[in-house]
Amino acid sequence: MAIVNLTNAFLRSIKPPLEGRAEYWDELTPGLCLRVTTSGKATWSFRYRPKGGAGFQRITLGSLIDLPLAEARDRARRHRTTIADGGDPQRHRKANREAAKNILTFDALAERYLQEYAKPRKASWKNDVGYLKRPRAKLGNKPAAAVTRRDVIDLLDGIKVDAPVSANRTQTVLVTMFNWAVEGELLEASPISGLKKRAQEQAKDRTLSDDEIRVLWHTLTTTTDVSHDVAQALRFLLLVGQRPGEVAGAAQAELIALDRPKEARWEIPAARMKGRKAHVVPLGSQAVAILQDVLKQRKIDGDGISVFASKFASRSTLARHSLSQGLKRVIDRLQAEDNDRAHAQSLKDHPPTPHDLRRTVGTGMARLGIPREDRKAVLAHVEGDVHGIHYDRYERLREKRIALGAWERHLSSVIDMREDDRGVVPIRRRSV
Incomplete structure (x- = not known):
């Protein structure tokens, strides 16, 4: 011992x-x-x-x-x-559990889960609020301990009819909620322990080819189908590979040393990270150029908070769904020169999401030979074991800067070239 x-x-x-x-x-x-x-x-x-x-x-x-x-x-x-x-802590816990059985409704359990677990621990806790709406409407007044496996299956199958992905997301939240209740001695057991996903989902493996990246990048440079800030945010996402919500909600206070190339970085606080761990993203010259471009407009607007601004008065920063909607709108209206029509059609046939842009960065770094641990560090993929929880936010900062530098150089070579009948020729770089 x-x-x-x-x-x-x-x-x-x-x-x-x-x-x-x-x-x-x-x-x-x-x-x-x-x-x-x-x-x-x-x-x-x-x-x-x-x-x-x-x-x-x-x-x-x-x-x-x-x-x-x-x-x-x-x-x-x-x-x-x-x-x-x-x-006696054990006896006290059992007594609490027995009391909870008699008075804790499903709706009350859901509210406790949101306030005591999801909200303090998950940057995406508002998604949990949404996914629990239908379960609370159907099961709300039922004692939580009386909710059966059949109750949940019927609920999920009803959601699956029109929204299979939403059914699976709802199930994931319910699994987390019931497990939290068991661990906290509010329930004896989870009614859906081991329940398989009720809906089939297509594997999430969409990544953009270099040709698709080039077409999308130059479209975002010139498009008027979305706001300038949405377009710049999507290009920034392609450069740094962070989660769409983290990019959309970026704040000026998080940007450090943009005027010093070797030190420029984006420090995302724990409260905005999926894993609730602060994260540092080194910034290359193109990423800094995009930030400086949008910050000029923020200065004109008198906005000292947001980086990518919302057009709605009710909020300052972009919402995550603004990137999803914006990317869809850009691709729906995509037009390209003759040489790029096939690549543009590929984007339309298999429209990527903002998260697919993030996945493209990770896959692209792998193709460039960036070690797996360095890619994980860049993307803030934290393992759920003893090694993945407690770490210094500045660990692997040098490795992350090297990895993102290699990706940015590759991206530069991609967006500055196009193919035509004469082979590969450079095109003029548009300012950001």
């Missing part, structure tokens, strides 16, 4: 055991233990002896991915206080 002074640095250094499981007991908080399995799954627990009890009890606190060290210590200390007052 290893007793150590647990720190975030120590947690980052932990490696999964070759067999069985490893236990790390916190020196500062008696009873607090982190268990790590061979798969890398790390779970907090608290071991204690109730007053008058004959043996030790253990209560699970949560996974490392959901429960930082400081919060795990706080929960353990609260349990110790309960024990000192003559209570």
